Amino acid sequence: MNKAEHYLGIMICETRGKLPFPEQSFFRKLCLIGRRYGLFVYVFSPLWLRAEGIVSGYTYTKQGWTHRMFPLPSIIYDRCSYSSWEQYAKVREALERMMKRRNILFLGNGLKGKWSVYRMLIKDAAILPYVPETVEYEGSQQLRSWLDDHDGEAFLKPHSGSHGKNTLYVRLDEENGKMHVHGRDQANRLIRKTFREAAAGFGWIRRFIGSRKFIVQTYLRLNNRNGEPFDIRALVQKGENGLWQLTGMAVRKGKTGTLTSNLHGGGQAAKVSPFLEQEFGKEKGEAIIEQIRQLSARIPEILESGHGRLVELGIDFGVDWQGRLWILEVNSKPGRTVFLRIGDTESSAESVENPIRYARYLVLRQLRRVNS
Ligand SMILES: Nc1ncnc2c1ncn2[C@@H]1O[C@H](COP(=O)(O)OP(=O)(O)O)[C@@H](O)[C@H]1O
Ligand SMILES: [Mg+2]
Incomplete structure (x- = not known):
């Protein structure tokens, strides 16, 4: 692959701070890993597009983060988290302008929200029993x-x-x-x-x-024995061959008497297997994990057929007091800090490397098409 040609742009929504974007540690790793795969990675917002058809952005090198101009990306990894509809409209409009100038490939398109995901999921008979009304x-x-x-x-x-x-x-x-x-x-x-x-x-x-x-x-009773609400986050991703795989899973639990288990709400992370074994016994715990594996293989396929290309999904599973499994939500821009929190360094490394592997797969596939 010709190194100079393939720019992978990480698309962000601007935040305040010395560096105007979130997830800096994740993006730093993407910049470094990208180079190993022949991809030049930088962070940008479509709002930073210049009239000359270049864009300002940030890349991480041995000298640290540097700010400079870049050619438009040939491939985009969307990590934008919109804080309002107005922001969404503004960013999308700028993105359209970029796409008029260059043929841009997307690793995946963001899902449209919980209600549209719900409607796609219930169409599948194998998934339906796990979706709350x-x-x-x-x-x-x-x-x-x-x-x-x-x-x-x-x-x-x-x-x-x-x-x-x-x-x-x-x-x-x-x-x-x-x-x-x-x-x-x-x-x-x-x-x-x-x-x-x-x-x-x-x-x-x-x-x-x-x-x-x-x-x-439906309100589900998702508390463990100590009254802590918990859920299980499964990360599924496409990798070097373009196929879906389950990268890892982790439990997140909130404080006793609260309602949510998200890490952003003060939740803690734990390893799935010992946690479920303690709650439901070995056999039942293993059966739940197997169900999660099967659903994690099915859900991406169903959502892609209804929505279009996706690169990775964070699926939140709930387990109620009877040990029944539920799909709480599916997230197309999942975080990946949970694996480090439970000391699962392998899943953590995989979770960062997979988007780059998939990007390379898409670029190579496109090159083959052009040359054949
Ligand atoms: N139907 C439900 N019944 C009880 N608790 C729920 C239910 N749905 C979600 N929760 C709790 O709320 C948390 C956040 O819900 P979720 O659907 O994942 O939305 P988000 O993470 O986007 O805010 C879940 O992790 C879970 O702890
Ligand atoms: Mg959630």
């Missing part, structure tokens, strides 16, 4: 009738949320008409409210949601 939030009346049909409980979360932010557990107490709301706000702070009148609770939820798109889901 879900509807789009439409207002207080609908939520009230949901609560009537579901023992007075519901779990609400934003269509395009992350890190456990803006999640709500709602319980309507039939006997005294009180409503309890537990959850996390926009800044991931704990929410704990009781409304003597349900109507006040419904009103508060309506204002909390505002104009955002939310989903209402």
Whole structure:
């Protein structure tokens, strides 16, 4: 492969700081590994495009991070996390301008959010039994009738949320008409409210949601013996041959009495096998892991057929108190710090190297097409 020709651009949404992008340690590794695979890696935002058809960006060298101009990338790894619809529209518009100038390959396209993922997943008979019942939030009346049909409980979360932010557990107490709301706000702070009148609770939820798109889901009891909520994150990725593989998995558990297990909400990581064995015994623990493996092989295929090319997925699995497995969400821009937290250095290294291997696979495949 001709080294000079293949620029892999890591697309980011600008953040504040000396270096205006997140995940610096991950991107540093991508820059270094890229070179071994004949790819020149740099970090950029489409908003940094210059009229001359070049883009400013950052790359990591022996001298550290350097800021300079680059030719447009031939391949893009999208790690943009949009904080608003306005930002999304602005970045996409700039990206369109870039794509008019150059034929750009994408490692994968970001998924559109929880509701669209839900609709794709339930089409598959093998996956359906593992998906909690879900509807789009439409207002207080609908939520009230949901609560009537579901023992007075519901779990609400934003269509395009992350890190456990803006999640709500709602319980309507039939006997005294009180409503309890537990959850996390926009800044991931704990929410704990009781409304003597349900109507006040419904009103508060309506204002909390505002104009955002939310989903209402069956509330699952995902706590372990110590009352800590936990989930299992599985990372599936494409590698050097373009095939999906399970890179690794890890447990994340939140504090006792809280609602979410995300690391960003103060959660801790643990190894899956010993954790499940302690909770459910050896046999049941192994059976759960096997189910996770099978679903992790199936889910990428189903989502790609409904959505288009994907490069990697972080799948959040819940295990309820009866040992039943549930698919909580699927993330197309997953983090990978969890493997280092549990000391799984092999999965950690693989998780970083795989996007580069897949990028090289795509570039080589394209070259073969052009030359044949
Ligand atoms: N239906 C549910 N019932 C109970 N807890 C849930 C449910 N869905 C999610 N959770 C908890 O909330 C956390 C965040 O939910 P998730 O769907 O992964 O959204 P995100 O991580 O994008 O905020 C999960 O890790 C889990 O701890
Ligand atoms: Mg999640």
